[in-house]
Amino acid sequence: MANCDFLGKAIEIVKKATDEDAKGNYEQAYKYYQNALDYFMAAMKYEKNDRMKESIRKKFTEYLDRAEKLKDYLNNKEEKRQRKAVGANGTERGNGGGKERKKSNSSSDDDGADDPDTKKLRGALA
DSSP states (O other): OHHHHHHHHHHHHHHHHHHHHHHTOHHHHHHHHHHHHHHHHHHHHHOOOHHHHHHHHHHHHHHHHHHHHHHHHHHHHHHHHHSOEEOTTSOEESOOOHHHHHHHHHHHTOOSTTOHHHHHHHHHHO
16 A cells, blocks of 8 residues: 555656656756655565566666766766866966865766665665
């Protein structure tokens, strides 16, 4: 019985995620996808029917892949935003903060495979 609640909630949230994704509001879509994936995980955990479990797993993987793509896009967008513009005389323009710069450099080495959330979700599929 509880499974219906998890699956229903996951579907409700993923609909919001796809709507935001279609509108181009990728940050909000990414948050919705993450939330929906948590509910899909719970639904898979409590599902007894193997056929249904496999169907949920396929959708889970599809939405996980989309969330990873959005994460990469958002990280690249943030990295580009953090870069300072260089003027014609070679001096930097803009006022980017040093702390934020370090933060974006450390996350740019992250290819998504090392993300703890991604590891947790992929590990649960195995």
